[in-house]
Amino acid sequence: MAGLLAADGVEQGHLVPILLPRSVDLVVTLLAVLKLGAAYALLDPDWPRTRLDAVVEQLRPPLVVARPGAVAELSAPLWTPAEDGTGEGPARAAVAVRGSDACCVFFTSGTTGRPKGVITPHRATARLFRAGTFARFDRDTVIPLAAALPWDAFSLELWAALYHGGTCVLIGEPFLTAEALRAMVADHGVNTVWLTSSLFNLMVDEDLTALSGLSQVMIGGERLSVRHVGRFLDRFPDTALINGYGPVESTVFTTTHRITAADCARSGGIPLGRPVPGTSVFVLQGSRRCAAGEPGEICVAGDGLAHGYLGEPALTAEKFTEVDIDGERVRLYRTGDLGTRDENGTVEFRGRIDRQxxxxxxxxxxxxxxxxxxxxxxxxxxxxxxxxxxxxxxxxxxxxxxxxxxxxxxxxxxxxxxxxxxxxxxxxxxxxxxxxxxxxxxxxxxxxxxxxxSVPKAPVESHHGPIGDPLVHLVAEAFAAVLGSRTVPPDTSFFALGGSSLQAARACTRIGKRAGRPVPLSILYEHASAERLGSWLRSARGTDAVLPPTGDLPPTGDLPPSADLPLTCDLPLTPMELVFLTRHLTAPRDRSGYCLMTWQLHGRLDQDALEAAVAAVHERHQVLRTAFRVDPRPHAEVTDISAPPLELLDARPTVDEAVGALRRLFEEPLEPQDADLWRTALVPVTEPRGWLFGLVVHHIGFDGRSESVLARDLSDAYAGCEPRTAPPTLAERVRLTTAAIAVTDSAGRTERVREEFQDVPQIRWPEGPGPGETGTGHLDVSVPAAVTARLDARGAALGVSRFVVLLSAWADIMAEACGQRDFAVGVPVAERTAPELEQAIGCLINMVPVRLRGAAVGGGEDGIRETGRLVHRAFSRSDVPFTAVAQGVGTTTPGRPPVFQSLFALQDNAPPRLDLPGVVSAFLRQPYAALPLELHLEVWPDENSAGALDVVLSFRRDAVAEATALKLLEGFHDRLALIAAGAAS
CATH class of the missing domain: 3.30.300.30 (ANL, C-terminal domain)
Incomplete structure (x- = not known):
């Protein structure tokens, strides 16, 4: 190939445009161009003709390599590789090149109205693969060649493998899909992959299992989503997840960072990391180096720097400057990105200087x-x-x-x-x-x-009638879901409806899951309407066997009918709503039903946008403007009450003092009867400089799952995102939850549960509280990831879940510490039985009592098995409202809660992360202000250490002595260690 190109005029120093698809021909052509000492420029045949003309004119090449008919005639002659791989050109010896010689040209956006060509040398790419670099690149590396051809990430994928004798796997899709990646891992042993942040987010959301089997995942190109990173690390804690940052002027990556779970909670967000080999990074204000933590412009030096911009010497001189650093003249590139650097040299991103x-x-x-x-x-x-x-x-x-x-x-x-x-x-x-x-x-x-x-919302599109074909209906539903539309005309192209390539990939994943067969992205491009893709599905073997009948595919947004429920107001209360309303009316000073959330914020916070986001969430979720009343009977009524204002408090010197100010503010009573359910406030903080954002919501309209929904919707509204599918209204929510409840012999089931708990003994804590003790105490301990893994292994061997193993250990220490072998605990259980309820804010829980006695409180394998049996029986009757059980049981001691006095919970709710553009946020979980029960034990996933657990014990000081609480917590921790040791042996 090199001989053929040379015979047609390619010489050392030429810049050769290549318009070939991903193929063996493409790789051969790249190598041939480099052997001649020339540089290549990969172009996209789908670029508009005017852009291709402009780029080729800048390169001034002797020829353009392309397949026949790929593009019309350009300003240089088209040259086509022989289809049989043969030719008459003379054999050519490789031309000697230096590391500083031009290797490739990448075209990027410019402010002048035409693309900029960035010329990079051989050493800029080669430096990434030196020994001891940020990832493992060797002859065992297998990586998809999937990035867009004109992008410098294509160089990463290609040379990461070939430079050390590894393997590239070619794909035919426009970009890497989840299904294609899964097949490559299984069929070709792919172990390394590069994904843009948005593509990574798509796979995490739609098909997380597609990332199984990888040892290295590199992500970047856009801001990282902490939520998606956290989900990946929870599922794949042993996979290297690497954040890569760098402008094309510094060739692929400038810094990288191996992401850990702890990074998801950093106040500065996930770091950009430390420089790759042969690269130096400075944070400067003008030409002055910034101190650790001081913001400045991120500037790059070293072997990765480009020569400059093709044909633009003035712009090259502006962006590639020389600066005196520590007495040495250094050539560097000014990125326009703002950042800080800590004492260890780790760089964090802080935004852009310009509009890029x-x-x-x-x-x-x-x-x-x-x-x-x-x-x-x-x-x-x-x-x-x-x-x-x-x-x-x-x-x-x-x-x-x-x-x-x-x-x-x-x-x-x-x-x-x-x-x-x-x-x-x-x-x-x-x-x-x-x-x-x-x-x-x-x-x-x-x-x-x-x-x-000011942009008007697009009108809802409609078609001429219901879609009768279930396959077409399935496709239209998936299109509507990813496009955020109510309905989709079946004969209209997905892309004509505004769909992007990433949205198309989401649609393919959803359709493939429901149809029971993969839908390649290329198929959607070829059959872009619901009608055409539905026809393709019908012709694809094996689809009809797994499709539900037409009657099982209701139109998007339809709900089960119920003639017995009103549609607007005066809705019945759920049992737990009634519990919280009763407590509020009988003890208005009680704060155990107040749910407090706080976030520490750093960056350019737009206070007006945050207050507008609060108002948008208030409007989006009916429950936040619902009055809970008892006259003439308990009911809920949606009102038009205004959103709570974002109250701005006086600045506080520390975060702890800001938390105290919020707690004092939120002590003011909420009034569920008047639809006064939540408050928000913002406190400026001096050290470190930033804000503390807090809100309080009454438990009658809120639960643990609601935290992440509220945080997500606040983030969407602040960023000006298009609204997601609306959550169910209060009436729809009642119909959804009612439809999920089993009603067979409900009276008999309730009576049997009452009988089980009628004689449950009350817990007598071994030490009474000290005189005048009030308030709530909190203790915590951590369970390392290795112990957690062995607990899971022990549970698997005995056929029970992690929850059962933990509850068995708790039952053992409770029996020993309190000297009784029969007691009950309450377990909160989510009642989000319909997919639509996952998008709702509300008190969608029930309390399930579990009576622990006999072998269940004796520890050991028998204790774990018996606890599992009791838990299974209790959860099989979780449709019986706890209020119905409590009313029939009562309590023999005034002031004590009926049935159980303690709560046990294994929390699995998604963390409530605020993702505000230009702002770094960290959620600060606050201890409870008050408890409805005497003692709570909660086990949370440790957000700072993948696989580890945080055990938090909260107790009412007027009922439980701190010494008793400490004995219980330490004993629980010791029993977990013993169970883990048994699993290890």
Whole structure:
């Protein structure tokens, strides 16, 4: 191949454009170009013709390598590799090249209206694969060759394998899908993969198991989602998850960081990490080095630096400068990214100096898109392009706002069609809106938020009638779900409806799961409407056998009918809602039903946007504006009460003092009868500089699962994301929960449960409280990941869950410490039986009593087995409301709760993470202000150590002495260690 290229004019120093798909031909051509001492530029045949022309003109090549018919004639002659791999060119010896010679050219977005060519040398790529680098690259490395061809990540995938004799696996899809990755791991032994952050998020959300079997996962290109990273690490704690950061001017990666579970709780977010080999990173203000923790511009030096920008010496001189650092003149690249560096040299990201944004991993300058629109579109006098986060798509998208030229005339042109001819897909705005003028902030800057808020919501599309074909219906449902639409016309292309490639991948995953067979992304591109893809599914062997009948596929959003339930107001209370309302009315000063949440925030917080987010969540969830009343009977009624204001408190010097200020504020009573259910507040903090954001919600409308829903919806609203599918209304929620309850012989079942707990003895704590003891005490201890793993192994060997093993150990120490072998504990159980309820805020729980006696309190294997039997029996009757049991049992001691005095919970709720653009947040779990029971034992996953557990014991000081609580906690910890040791032996 090198001989053939040389015969047609390719020489050392030439820049050769290549427009070939991922193939053996492509890799051979790259190697041949390099053997001649030339550099390659991988281009995308799907780029608009005008962009291809502009790029080839900048390269000034002797030829363009392409397959026949791939592109029309360009400014250089097209050259095609022989299909049989043969040719008449003379054999050529490899040309000697230096590490500083040009290797490849990458084109990225520029502010001038045309793409910038970045010329990088051989040493820039080779430095990534030196010994001791950030990942394992050797002859055993097997990695998909899946990145977009013009992107520098393609170099990472290709040379990570070939540089050390490893293996690349070619894919035919537009990008790597979950199904393709799973097959590659199984069929070809893929062990390493690179994913953009948005693609990583997609796989974690839609098909986490597709990431099984990998030893190394590199992610980056966009901001990382702590929630998705946390889910991955929970499932794959032993897989190396590496955050890679770097501009193309520093070739692929500048810094990397092996992510741990502890990083998910860092106040500064997941770090960018430390420099890769042959690279230096400085944080500068001007030419001055910043102290540890001081923000500045991230600047890069070393072997990874590009030569500069093709044909743009002025821009090269501006961005690649020389600075005196420690007495040495250093050439460096100014990234435009803001960051800090700690004492260990770890870099953290703090935002951008300019407007640049990443769109699906591609660097985009909004100014370039603005100039293109102004030049290409008639009647546009001025244009501003604003990025908008699309949660469903998992990426930023662009919205263009245009001021019309009043002097022009005629009909408005088809702007999307014009831009499609000139801009690559990731640079095209998803919306184009005309405005009279651009709104400004008080400081005279463009008000991006006001512009985005002015975009009208797209009308709901409809079709001519119900979809009768169940396969077409299935596809249309999946399209609607990922696009956020109510309905989808079956004959309209997914992409004409606004779908992106990542949304298409989500749709393929969902359709494949329901249809029982994989749906490659390329098939959706080929059969892009619901009708066509449904027909393809029907022709695919084995689909009909696993499809539900048409009657089992209700239209999106339909709910089980119930003529007995009202649709708007005066809804019956759930048993637990009635419990909390009764407690509020009988003990209005009790604060055990107040759920407190706090986050520590750092960065550029927009207080107005946060208050607007609170209002949006208040409007989204009916339960937050619902009055819970007893006149004339207990019922719930949705009101139009306004959202609580975001109260701004005086600054506090420390986080602890800010927490104290919030607690004092939130001591003010909530009034569920008046739909006064929640409050929010913000406290400036001096050291470290930032804020403490807090809220309190009454338990009557809130539970543990609601925490993550509330945090997610606040994040969406703050970021201006498109609304997700609306949560069920209060009436719909009642119908969903009612439909899930078994009603057969309900009266008899309730009576049998009452009989079981009628004579349960009350716990007599061994030591009474001291005189005048009040308030709530809290103790905690940690269980290491290795112990947790052995507990799980012990449970598996005995055929029980982790919950049963933990409860058995608790029953053992309770029996010993209290001197009684018969008692009950309460276990909170989520009642989110329908998928729609996972999106709801509310008190969707029941309390299930478990009576522990006999062998269950004796420890050992017999104790674990008997505890498992008792738990199974208790949970099989969890549909019996606890209130019905308690009313029939009562208590013999005034002031003591009926049935049980302690709670035992293994918490598995998703952590409530706030993801606010430009802000780093950390959730600070607060201890309970008061307890409804005398003692709570809760076991939480340790967010800072994958696999470890946090055990938190809370107790009422007026009932349980601290010495007793400490004895119980230490004894519980010791018994877990004994069970684990038995598993190990």
């Amino acid at each position: 944004v990443k769109i699906r991993g591609n660097r985009v300058e909004p100014a370039e898109v603005e100039r293109q629109i102004e030049c290409l579109v008639p009647y546009v006098a001025d244009c501003r392009v604003v990025p908008r986060w699309n949660e469903l798509g998992g990426a930023f998208e662009l919205v263009a706002f245009c001021v019309p030229d009043r002097t022009g005339g005629g009909a408005l042109p088809d702007i999307p069609a014009i831009l499609a001819r000139h801009l690559p897909v990731y640079q095209r705005p998803v919306d184009v809106a005309f405005v009279d003028s651009f709104p400004l902030t008080g400081s005279g800057k463009l008000d991006d938020r006001a512009l985005l808020a």
